Amino acid sequence: MNNSLSISSRDIIHYIKISCQIPVVVEAIASDRIITDTAEKLGITVEESQIQQEGDLFRANKKLVRAKDTLAWLQQHHLSVDDFEELIYKKILSKKLANHLFGKKVESFFFQHRLNYLAAVTYEIILDDKDLALEFFYALQEGETTFADIAREHISDPDTRRNGGYRGIRRRADFRPEVASAVFAAKPPQPLKPISTNKGVYLIWVEEIIQPELDEKLRSQIISELFNSWLKQELSEMQISDRFDSTTNIQNSPDLLMQA
The missing domain is CATH 3.10.50.40 (Chitinase A; domain 3)
Incomplete structure (x- = not known):
């Protein structure tokens, strides 16, 4: 038995496709674009010091104490240092946008829906x-x-x-x-x-x-819920066009569909 295995980018994309994960990936990409574009329109920015601080917190949560631990984790996930910074940047940007849009609406939302948090x-x-x-x-x-x-x-x-x-x-x-x-x-x-x-x-x-109390944990949860609802609404109103050719094989195999 051959114990070596070579997996290409094409193999990965094909697996994502046949495991029916393309819609999830496309939605995630569209969500990222919505967040980035909206943050830019609102003038929301991320400081270098914030990236450093959030990056340190991320590594602590992942128990990446030593530099070699972080490098090993990056290699495992096929990320460069620049990719890692982008990951942290987008994490912060999403959080800042959510707080900008809904931070001041938490109290009123909580009291209107208090029973839901019992x-x-x-x-x-x-x-x-x-x-x-x-x-x-x-x-x-x-x-x-x-x-x-x-x-x-x-x-x-x-x-x-x-x-x-x-x-x-x-x-x-x-x-x-x-x-x-x-x-x-x-x-x-x-x-x-x-x-x-x-x-x-x-x-x-x-x-x-x-009885519910509006502590920091619940505040963050409500902001996240409101933000996710807003993002879902934005996605529903967006016309998304991807370039995956998913119809060729279906058109060439009409018998497959006729048996349904």
Whole structure:
């Protein structure tokens, strides 16, 4: 067996094409153009000192402590030093544009959509039998059993069973709509009356409802959400023309399409 392999740029492009990733790449290129053009129109610039600072942070996050570690990482990703600087530059430019467009809109958006940022700590079990779920619900209310005991007997996944059905901290959007309305109307800690869905019957223990606070993490998240929505809208209004010849083989093989 030959252990050497030579891969060309053409091979890479062809693989991207046949793995149906071209639309993703084209959209990413278009997004980059939109960000660059909009930032230029608004006079947003990036200072050399900002590139240095962001580059240092990037290397720290990647654990590229030594110069040779950084060079090895660049080689692995086929990047030159100039490419790396461009990567950092575009990262900063995108962040600065997002803050310019939406930084002053965060507070009003947060208060208008505050309910969406409520979070809940829950434990969940999905059962097939609604009568059994109701039996467990009433037993929980009467203190005849614990949620952990039910989870131990009725959750098949080992990790979830060991955690007692714990689902962590989730926001409203992370729940199924029919589940979210019941969860966020609860007065924890308490079990919810079983909820039937097409996935099964949910037996849920609501441990805590967490009120949202507009800290720096949430502020950054909201700016990112608003920016991504804006970018998606811009993309929808843009006519994108690429030069990939994807129709030749289809036109030469009409039988392939006739069988669909």
